[in-house]
Amino acid sequence: MSAAAIIPHDMEPHPVTGMYNGKFGIWLFLASEIMLFGALFSTYVLLRMGAEDGMWPKHGAEILNVPLATFNTVVLITSSVTMVLSWAALKMGDVAKGQRFLGITFLLAGTFLVVKYFEYKEKFHHFEVFLNEPMAVEGYQEPLKGIRGHFTADSPKLEADAKTGAYAIPEYVIIEPDAPHGTHEHPKPVRIESAQVKRISNFGPRHSNFLATYFTLTGLHGLHIVGGMVVILYFLLTGSTFAKKNHEKYVNRIECTGLYWHFVDLVWIFLFPVLYLL
Amino acid sequence: MSLKAFHVFFVAVCMVFAMGMGFWGIRDFRESGMNQSLYLGVGAFAACVVLGVYGVWFLKKLRHFSYV
Known part of the structure; x- marks a missing residue:
């Protein structure tokens, strides 16, 4: 047998499959x-x-672009x-x-x-602050269990745990909430004290x-x-x-x-x- | 199945998807009033028509190619 073996049905159709081997593969x-x-x-x-x-968005458009x-x-x-x-x-x-x-x-x-x-x-720069008790936010009809938005420049910087990646809860956070669905106007920034915060997460895989x-x-x-x-x-x-x-x-x-x-x-x-x- | 046959199937699936997205856009516009959804919905219906026209053109252009 030669060193360069010829592969059968490399170009012409195989009689059983009706197609060349590459396509079958x-x-x-x-x-x-x-x-x-x-x-x-x-x-x-x-x-x-x-x-x-409440553990799954009504549709992905609530969170995704x-x-x-x-x-x-x-x-x-x-x-x-x-x-x-x-x-x-x-x-x-x-x-x-x-x-x-x-x-x-x-x-x-x-x-x-x-x-x-x-x-x-x-997604990794967009956050949600999960609350212990629902909070009323301007522009939203019902009190929110979690406030989604971006932290303002004067909000303390978040530090993630090196092992788990979870964010430590600082003394307080200031977040500019997202505009309610169907509008473009963002409510005024909200200051949330640590006692009110259950968990903070960005919209990465660990969010939900x-x-x-x-x-x-x-x-x-x-x-x-x-x-x-x-x-x-x-x-x-x-x-x-x-x-x-x-x-x-x-x-x-x-x-x-x-x-x-x-x-x-x-x-x-x-x-x-x-x-x-x- | 050749690439031609798979492409025809692909275009057909895209047309169904575009129509579905068109309905989604109109429904979301009715619920939320967001113009963006209306544009997406109308655009999706238009895309469905464009895909249909393209599909016919494709079949004519590749009429001598095998489906197997």
């Missing part, structure tokens, strides 16, 4: 991915159904379009055009991650089950985007040479990448309404 991989995300979606449903009153996520959705849908156009151009023999569309797909994926970074960053699920699902999705970007970058760098050596094989590789990329975008299409709208 990527579909098997995507099936395992469906099980992974399916399990996480089920976890979300169970946690939400089992949450006590819907316009930013909508923008990201448009970016991802567009990236799927450019991905399939890249494959189509390559299949029709236009390597330069195919590589151009692949480059645009890479840039769109990068845009998605940059926007996600700003969305995450905002909802945000823990949000960060797990979107974080895992983000990692898949990074993985896709690595593959796309590889083909951007090596594509022209690869296509010259074996055009059909290169087209097949791009098709497999495109199948993965569509799956990742499809996951986001389900994540967005589940986390942000419902």
Whole structure:
């Protein structure tokens, strides 16, 4: 047997599966991915159904930034379009055009991650002060069990425990509450004494089950985007040479990448309404 | 299933999603009165139409490509 073994059905369809082996492999991989995300979606449903009153937001839009996520959705849908156009151009023999569309797909994926970074960053600078007793806040119809907002400059700096990451409660805090849903006017800053405070948390994963699920699902999705970007970058760098050596094989590789990329975008299409709208 | 078939499925799912978001936006506008929700809702309905037009264009452009 020669050192460079020939892999059968690398380009031509396998008689049993009806497709080349690479495509069959990527579909098997995507099936395992469906099980992974399916399990996480089920976890979300169970946690939400089992949450006590007031422990889960009415809908994610109360906490999360819907316009930013909508923008990201448009970016991802567009990236799927450019991905399939890249494959189509390559299949029709236009390597330069195919590589151009692949480059645009890479840039769109990068845009998605940059926007996600700003969305995450905002969450870590946004706080909620959980109270022992509900407190009346200007602009809100009912007394609040927790006040959400940003600490003012004259509020004492919070210190997090090195081991647990939980914030120590200072003597007092001054917080500018968020505008009530449906308005843009922030109530005046509120001073809260330590005796009234049960817990302080930013909107990171430790805030609540909802945000823990949000960060797990979107974080895992983000990692898949990074993985896709690595593959796309590889083909951007090596594509022209690869296509010259074996055009059909290169087209097949791009098709497999495109199948993965569509799956990742499809996951986001389900994540967005589940986390942000419902 | 080829990338062509998966893309057609993807566009169809996006259209359903866009329509759902359109209804969500209108409902949220009625409840909260926020113009932002109205814009998102109308934009989502428009996106649904754009996706439909794109889908037809895509099918015509790639009519010789296999679904398998």
